[in-house]
Amino acid sequence: MKQRNYCLRLLAGAALLALIPARPALADVWNKKTEVRFSHPVELPGQVVLPSGEYVMKLMDSQSQRHIVQVFNKEQSHVYATILAIPTEREKPAERTILTFYETPASQPMFIRHWYYPGDTIGQEFVYSKDRAKYIASLSGTASPGRDGRQALQARPSPEAVAMNQQEPAVASEPEAAQSDAPAPAVTATDSVDDADAAAAVPAEPAAEPVDAEAAPEDQAQEAEVSSGAAGQSTPRETLPATASLGGAVGLVGAGLLAASGLVRGARQRKS
Amino acid sequence: MQQLERFLFACGLTCAAIFLALLVEREWFQYRYVRDLSRAVVLDTTSSPPKKRVRPADGDVLGKIEIARLKISAAVVEGEDARTLRRAVGHLPDSAYPGERGRMVLAAHRDTFFRNLRWAREGDVVRMETRRGWREYVVERTEVVNPDAVDVIGKTKREVLTLVTCYPFDYVGPAPYRFIVHAKARGAQWH
Numbered sequence: 001m002k003q004r005n006y007c008l009r010l011l012a013g014a015a016l017l018a019l020i021p022a023r024p025a026l027a028d029v030w031n032k033k034t035e036v037r038f039s040h041p042v043e044l045p046g047q048v049v050l051p052s053g054e055y056v057m058k059l060m061d062s063q064s065q066r067h068i069v070q071v072f073n074k075e076q077s078h079v080y081a082t083i084l085a086i087p088t089e090r091e092k093p094a095e096r097t098i099l100t101f102y103e104t105p106a107s108q109p110m111f112i113r114h115w116y117y118p119g120d121t122i123g124q125e126f127v128y129s130k131d132r133a134k135y136i137a138s139l140s141g142t143a144s145p146g147r148d149g150r151q152a153l154q155a156r157p158s159p160e161a162v163a164m165n166q167q168e169p170a171v172a173s174e175p176e177a178a179q180s181d182a183p184a185p186a187v188t189a190t191d192s193v194d195d196a197d198a199a200a201a202v203p204a205e206p207a208a209e210p211v212d213a214e215a216a217p218e219d220q221a222q223e224a225e226v227s228s229g230a231a232g233q234s235t236p237r238e239t240l241p242a243t244a245s246l247g248g249a250v251g252l253v254g255a256g257l258l259a260a261s262g263l264v265r266g267a268r269q270r271k272s
Numbered sequence: 273m274q275q276l277e278r279f280l281f282a283c284g285l286t287c288a289a290i291f292l293a294l295l296v297e298r299e300w301f302q303y304r305y306v307r308d309l310s311r312a313v314v315l316d317t318t319s320s321p322p323k324k325r326v327r328p329a330d331g332d333v334l335g336k337i338e339i340a341r342l343k344i345s346a347a348v349v350e351g352e353d354a355r356t357l358r359r360a361v362g363h364l365p366d367s368a369y370p371g372e373r374g375r376m377v378l379a380a381h382r383d384t385f386f387r388n389l390r391w392a393r394e395g396d397v398v399r400m401e402t403r404r405g406w407r408e409y410v411v412e413r414t415e416v417v418n419p420d421a422v423d424v425i426g427k428t429k430r431e432v433l434t435l436v437t438c439y440p441f442d443y444v445g446p447a448p449y450r451f452i453v454h455a456k457a458r459g460a461q462w463h
Contacts, residue, residue: 064420087426122423237422241352241364241379243438244446247294248383252444254287261280268273 032117033058034097035074041109042101044071045128048081049109055080057115069115069124085115085124093119104139111136294358298384301359305333305347312347314403330356330365335402337361337378342388342396352379361385367425367434370400370407371462377425379436382447386437392453398433405462409433409455416449424452431457 034057042050048071056076060068067087071080098116111132116123128136305311312333328334330351338345349360356362361380368374380386396411409432416439417424425434433455438447 087423089426089428091429122426125427237425239419240417240422240425240450241357241362241377241436242354242419243357243379243381243386243436243450245357245381245383245438246445247291247358247381249445250287250294251291254284254289254291257280257284257287259284261277261284264273264277264280268277271273 043109088125346385
């Protein structure tokens with residue numbers, strides 16, 4: 001009997017030990033923690049320019065808002081940016097971490113556009129200010145955003161996003177370093193990817209290996225399709241349409257008041 | 273006693289008058305547009321590139337929505353403001369149009385046009401008719417979400433339709449949840 005109890009305890013202990021490494025993985029799934037390696041300066045919403053290097057992207061720990069992205073340094077000791085993204089959707093779950101960028105010339109920082117965590121169909125789309133959206137459009141040689149109010153609107157950040165981006169003035173993006181260190185860009189403006197899947201980053205394991213953001217420019221045709229308004233929202237919505245109606249309640253109250261009036265009249269007549 | 277009776281009667285009459293006015297406004301609007309789509313705008317969903325298309329203005333009638341099994345038939349108007357939703361089914365301006373790839377989102381009150389939406393089930397056919405023709409969608413699923421669950425009307429590259437109304441259906445006053453119907457595109461006929 002003692003021998004059996006000992007074996008059971010041993011098994012229980014082994015099971016507990018086996019569970020320990022699983023905890024960080026669950027945490028990573030919750031906050032979508034992803035290590036990325038940029039081989040070229042990258043500009044985030046809020047005009048935060050990250051020099052090439054390794055960074056950690058993850059979602060802010062919030063139950064209600066699952067589209068606040070934080071970008072840390074590799075050691076996670078410094079937050080470069082806190083960005084209110086908007087949800088975006090893929091038809092198929094991403095098999096690997098996917099980062100896509102707007103197409104820009106090699107001499108310019110890359111502008112991050114989408115981020116999908118492995119297994120997710122819902123990802124994050126980064127929203128730039130109207131001015132930056134125009135700038136990106138001019139860099140990528142697309143139609144003038146001034147002529148297309150919809151495109152400009154799509155890139156307008158919500159007041160919260162602006163506020164959040166402004167909360168991080170010490171972004172320490174080291175623009176000088178970004179400019180002087182600018183290595184040969186991994187992606188040039190002439191690269192194009194027909195399938196969004198092709199823009200997938202390299203490693204399969206999230207947060208285990210840094211995701212290399214090298215082969216990830218977005219095809220301009222795809223951008224045009226998305227900005228057609230077919231699915232887009234000009235600014236991130238906070239709530240669904242207000243379909244609550246008071247018409248029925250007004251009718252009900254009216255009927256109640258008329259009935260009450262009739263009751264009072266009846267009581268008055270009985271009294272007299 | 274007589275004063276109380278008069279007060280209650282006046283208040284009741286006022287409420288009933290408001291209710292009737294809303295009803296007449298809604299029915300008159302529907303009468304004008306549901307039976308005759310010639311007043312609706314012609315949706316430009318085929319010109320290329322898509323981002324140069326002309327978009328309808330708020331208040332423009334786009335067409336009508338019909339769900340035969342649920343006896344739902346109502347005009348669809350561009351916009352989602354209170355006036356629009358009082359008179360018709362509203363089309364969210366940032367969402368797709370019939371024939372466009374993406375998500376078309378239509379919203380209406382649960383106690384008017386979408387009253388019977390509670391009975392929606394998989395396989396129900398939703399037809400959106402415009403001056404250019406019609407597009408059919410098939411209901412895939414329904415769900416109840418919080419009002420801030422904007423993910424349900426997020427971007428997609430498929431041609432889908434999402435109907436939004438309040439939930440619970442029998443609630444009196446502003447209901448706390450939203451009832452969502454997801455449908456995918458099926459057939460179409462354009463001319």
